[in-house]
Amino acid sequence: LAPLSVVVHEQLLARWLERKKPPEFDLIDGPGNPVIIAGYGRYGQIISRVLRMTGIPFTALEASYQQVDFVRKFGAKVYYGDASRLELLESAKTRDAKLFVLAIDDVEASVKTAAIVRKHFPDLPILARARNRVHYYRLRDLDIEAIERDTFLSSLDTARQALEKLGLDPTQAARAVDLFRKHDKRQLEVQYAVRQDEAQLIQTAAQAAAQLQELFESDVKEGGAAALPQSAKA
Amino acid sequence: LAPLSVVVHEQLLARWLERKKPPEFDLIDGPGNPVIIAGYGRYGQIISRVLRMTGIPFTALEASYQQVDFVRKFGAKVYYGDASRLELLESAKTRDAKLFVLAIDDVEASVKTAAIVRKHFPDLPILARARNRVHYYRLRDLDIEAIERDTFLSSLDTARQALEKLGLDPTQAARAVDLFRKHDKRQLEVQYAVRQDEAQLIQTAAQAAAQLQELFESDVKEGGAAALPQSAKA
Numbered sequence: 001l002a003p004l005s006v007v008v009h010e011q012l013l014a015r016w017l018e019r020k021k022p023p024e025f026d027l028i029d030g031p032g033n034p035v036i037i038a039g040y041g042r043y044g045q046i047i048s049r050v051l052r053m054t055g056i057p058f059t060a061l062e063a064s065y066q067q068v069d070f071v072r073k074f075g076a077k078v079y080y081g082d083a084s085r086l087e088l089l090e091s092a093k094t095r096d097a098k099l100f101v102l103a104i105d106d107v108e109a110s111v112k113t114a115a116i117v118r119k120h121f122p123d124l125p126i127l128a129r130a131r132n133r134v135h136y137y138r139l140r141d142l143d144i145e146a147i148e149r150d151t152f153l154s155s156l157d158t159a160r161q162a163l164e165k166l167g168l169d170p171t172q173a174a175r176a177v178d179l180f181r182k183h184d185k186r187q188l189e190v191q192y193a194v195r196q197d198e199a200q201l202i203q204t205a206a207q208a209a210a211q212l213q214e215l216f217e218s219d220v221k222e223g224g225a226a227a228l229p230q231s232a233k234a
Numbered sequence: 235l236a237p238l239s240v241v242v243h244e245q246l247l248a249r250w251l252e253r254k255k256p257p258e259f260d261l262i263d264g265p266g267n268p269v270i271i272a273g274y275g276r277y278g279q280i281i282s283r284v285l286r287m288t289g290i291p292f293t294a295l296e297a298s299y300q301q302v303d304f305v306r307k308f309g310a311k312v313y314y315g316d317a318s319r320l321e322l323l324e325s326a327k328t329r330d331a332k333l334f335v336l337a338i339d340d341v342e343a344s345v346k347t348a349a350i351v352r353k354h355f356p357d358l359p360i361l362a363r364a365r366n367r368v369h370y371y372r373l374r375d376l377d378i379e380a381i382e383r384d385t386f387l388s389s390l391d392t393a394r395q396a397l398e399k400l401g402l403d404p405t406q407a408a409r410a411v412d413l414f415r416k417h418d419k420r421q422l423e424v425q426y427a428v429r430q431d432e433a434q435l436i437q438t439a440a441q442a443a444a445q446l447q448e449l450f451e452s453d454v455k456e457g458g459a460a461a462l463p464q465s466a467k468a
Contacts, residue, residue: 034400042366043389045446050393050414053453056400067443074450099399101392125399127392129385132276146395151363153387155277158335158361159284161380165333165359166268166290180284209301212279216308219287 032093033057033076038083038113039104040066043129043150047101048076059092063109084112086120094121102128105150107135114142133211137192156181180219187218266327267291267310272317272347273338274300277363277384281335282310293326297343318346320354328355336362339384341369348376367445371426390415414453421452 035051037044040062048071051058057075060068061083069078081088083104094100100117104110110128117126128147130136139147156177163173191211269285271278274296282305285292291309294302295317303312315322317338328334334351338344344362351360362381364370373381390411397407425445 035396042383043385043392046386046389046418047393047396049418049449049453050390050411051396052450053414054397054402054410056397067440068446070443070447071450074454099396101396103389103392127395127399129388129392148388148392148395149276150388151277151384152280153391154363154382154384155280155337156284157387158277158337158363158382159281161361161382162269162281162285162333162335163288163290165361168288176288177284180287184280184283206301209304212302213304215283216286216305219283220308 032096033059034096034098035059035101036061036089036092036094036097036099037101037103039063039102039110039129040068040078041103041105043105044101044103047103052076059097061088061092063104082109084109084116086116089117089120094124097121097124100124100126102126102139102144105129105131107131107138110135111138111142114139114144118142118144133188133191136188137195140192183219184215187215266330267293268330268332269293269335270295270323270326270328270331270333271335271337273297273336273344273363274302274312275337275339277339278335278337281337286310293331295322295326297338316343318343318350320350323351323354328358331355331358334358334360336360336373336378339363339365341365341372344369345372345376348373348378352376352378367422367425370422371429374426417453418449421449 034056035058037048037058038061040048040060044060044062048058048060052074059077059079060071061079061081062068063080063082065080071078077092079088079092083089094117100121102110102114102117104113110130114126114128117124126144126146128139128144129150130139130147131150133149136147136149159180160173160177163176164170168176191214268290269292271282271292272295274282274294278294278296282292282294286305286308291311293311293313294305295313295315296302297314297316299314300312305312311326313322313326317323328351334355336344336348336351338347344364348360348362351358360378360380362373362378363384364373364381365384367383370381370383393414394407394411397410398404402410425448
């Protein structure tokens, strides 16, 4: 009934729990929850489960009805509705929150929600999910700095596994991907800095292709021909 | 023109290049490329850029025309069409490839492509992207073991940042997320092992909610009431 992996995991968890320090807010008496999660799809759900495991109550805002009211028994709350409506944010006691997690995948709904939260709760930190570079830029325009592209880290991990399958040793593969990750994050900010107007943020297929080409060229400058394995250089 | 971060990055890259060992296949004389990437959206593009930086040529298969033919000048190839059609796979010289990266986001198209690659190129290793747990299970049914849920790692990283914002120190936050990641991966295999039939793999909203509830309960068993911070237990 308790396979080895479970036993090992529980030992790790027990060890971790001994060392951890509780966060500095009252989880019981406050009228709202410390975390608001807007968008309760696969992204928001993973975040909520990590919070649950760590004992931090959350309030989820979700546009479509999802039958997830059971989370209430874990100290959570769920509000169904449009997270960009101030009334919903007020009902969810956003004013009492310490953190707003913007996990909505629809770009327009995400940006609209970010704007209203920024306007009415200017001091509330926001952690956001972005679909792509253009979504990222639109959130940056609202002074949101903690933005994660939602498939970025998994695609990098698949790339790392690919390099290993192709003969790089694990350390080399991890280092290559880490260098790329840093280069791409810097490149994201470089492209953001030179964007010229709002119109550029309405993405077309041609713009996406041009952007990709620019990235390939920037990757070449960074990694360059020197990055080619010896078999190709010979 | 060369800010500090660029200089530092180039030094790191130079150091990495010195240490790396080339992969063991001929990049010039072979009739096909060593890597086939099916699905050239944001996921496949990131992987292709990492391969490019490392000097490994790839062939991209993409259902819709995307104006990315410029990659040819980097030793890459692009074929537009349905990657689940054997003729396209043959044209792309899949037989010569060392690795197939399944980066298609549409679940049905992904599973169909996986099945045909498994059938006609049984020895070709596949690295796959999955949208969610059900997509994961359907790929597992085809004996694909290297499957990455496409928003999983970014959502975990947002969770890690959330824990830090809420007062956990960086080491604690990283450890909590790492424990959760291992627990969830194990839980994914446990749920896969007990699935009863194909019908279970057609996901409804009610099933998704029941699955989430089961996960919350499993998280509680693992992390449990013991994981609550002291302020909540008092």
